[in-house]
Amino acid sequence: MDDTNGPTTRERDPILERALGRAWADDRPWELLSRLTALSNRMGGSPGERRAAELVRDDLEEAGVADVRIDEFPMQRWQRGTTEFAVTDVDDGATDAPAGERSFEAIALPYCPPGDLEGPLVDVGYGTPKEIDDVDLQGAIAVASTTTPSDRRFVHRMEKFGHAAAAGAEAFVFANHVPGQLPPTGALKFDAEAAIPGVGVSAETHDWLVEYAERGARVRLRVDASTTDGTSRNVHGTLGPETDEELLVLAHYDAHDIAEGALDNGCGIATVAGAASILADLEDDLDCRVRIAGVGCEEIGLLGAEALADDLDLESVQAVVNVDGAGRFRNLKALSHASEPLADLAENVAESFGQPVVHDRDPHPFSDHWPFLRAGVPSLQLHSEPADGGDRGRGWGHTAADTRDKVEPRNLREHAMLTALLVRELTGTEVPRVSADELRERFEDQNYVPGMRAAEVWPPAWE
Structure with missing residues (x-):
């Protein structure tokens, strides 16, 4: 009897089966995740990020990756200071009460400049270009x-920040949609101090701010932060035969300083380390060299990926798997x-092993594949989502709730196995380059171009 929901029939491969069997009982991805999340923080350019690079190096060497090394690169290190955020001129509705002031918790977003300012509070809803165009933000706090x-x-x-700044806003407030008194963080731009301040506030604070904006309240904002010269690190080594072409498998190991960074992206680098161990057992099955990399400073501008792309001969990189x-x-x-x-390959590998896979074929520029995709290198990003599809957005990511208790070890194991299977298959697959014209057309179809320009990630060569 055919089982259309089961795995596709395939020949047995004892070596592969033994490697996957060992991976099923492998605790090393969880142990790496635990060591990384135990650090005080892994913010780009910090001592914690430096120590994380050493932990990743040690783990890759133990997994069997050859010639593992750490390369330094320059970057702009942003350090968080204090933030004061208050709504002023608040009318509480009592006829005999004067307008007052109410303070709320807020955190500065990376590359936020220092500042001390005041202005009218304006709600721009979801921050889409149309919503921003429909209001007057000149001199306002959006x-x-x-x-x-x-x-x-x-x-x-x-994109939201860039559009608000271009519309004349004096500052930008990024309000979480996930409840739990969790102000979110996230870089305002790449590797340079932003033009105006930006801060994050919780969903609960957002509820009040929408109401206060309707009442015509003003906001007073003071931020203490600094941006200075610094350094970060990439960790990488190789597996498989010495060939002219190579496949790049990478994940970022840095995280924001307000959280453990378990989901974003402790899970990703732990998955790559687990996959590397499996691939080391399958080296004889690899048809080209595989470079395994942990990159720094993704959260503040894809800086490690940019540095790695500059160091590699991109003509020799046949594809990128960004975990x-x-x-x-x-x-x-x-x-x-x-x-x-790449979409077909991912679907075929998942189906042959009876595993579900969710597809998204549209390109985006906001992860470590971008410096490679921009140069035409075919790029597959491996993400995940709950079985029920989940809510839209980052969830716990970029908040203080991004902690190890949210992670299930079985997900790390299974995704490490699927990553290794995809990479094994990809080393023997010739994938055409992605043309600049096709990428530009896809971004235009998604109406992405104004947003990429606002975020300053639209390639000048595409003008």
């Missing part, structure tokens, strides 16, 4: 939700970034 309605393209934080988001939730999600062959 407040926008972290999410976007499901019937519209997801608008990234940097950003895998291991977090139950079902693997494959983002093929306009490469249909």
Whole structure:
């Protein structure tokens, strides 16, 4: 009897079966995640990020990756100071009460400049371009939700910030849509101090701010922060035969300083380390060299990925597998970034092993595949989502609730196995380059171009 919901029939491979069997009982991905999340923080350029690079190096060496090394690169280190945020001129509705002031918790967003300012509070809803165009933000403090309605393209934080700044806002408030008194963080721009301040506030604070904006209240904001010269690190080594071409598998190991960074992206780098151990057992099956990398400073601008792309001969990189988001939730999600062959490969591998995979074929520029995809290198991003599809947005990510207790070890193991299987298959698959014209057309179709320009990530060569 055919079982259409089961795995595709395939020949038995004892070596592969033994490698997967060992991976099923392998606790090393969980142990790496635990060591990383036990650090005080892994913010780009910090001592904690430096120690994290050493932990990743040690783990890759133990997994069997050869010639593992740490490369330093320069970056702009942002350090968080204090933030004061208060709504002023608040009328509490009592006829005999004067206008007052109410303070709320807020945190500065990376690359926020220091500042001390005041202005009218203006609610821009989800912060979509249309909503921002529909209000007067000149000299105002704009407040926008972290999410976007499901019937519209997801608008990234940097886009919302860029549009608000271009519309004349004096400051930007990024309000979480996930409850729990969790102000969110996230970089305002890449590797440089932003033009105006930006802060994060909780969903509960957002509820009040929307009401206060309707009443015509003003906001007083003071931020103490600094941006200075610093350094970060990439960790990488190789597996498989010495070939002219190579496949790059990477994940970022840095995290924001307000959280443990378990989901974003402790899970991703732990998944890569687990996959590397499996691939080391399958080296004879690899048809080209595989470079395994942990990159720094993704959270503040894809800086490690940019440095690695500068160091490698991109003509020799046949494809990139960017593990950003895998291991977090139950079902693997494959983002093929306009490469249909990569979408087909992910689907075929998942089906042959009876595993579900969620597809997203549209490209986006906001993860470590971007410096490579921008140069035409086919890129597969491995993410994950709950079995029920979950809510739109980051969930616990970029908040103080991004902690190890949210992670299930079985997800790390299973996604490490699926990552290794995908990479094994990909080393023997020729995938065409993605042309700049096709990418530009796909971004135009998604109405992404104004947002990418606002976020300053639209490639000048595409003008």
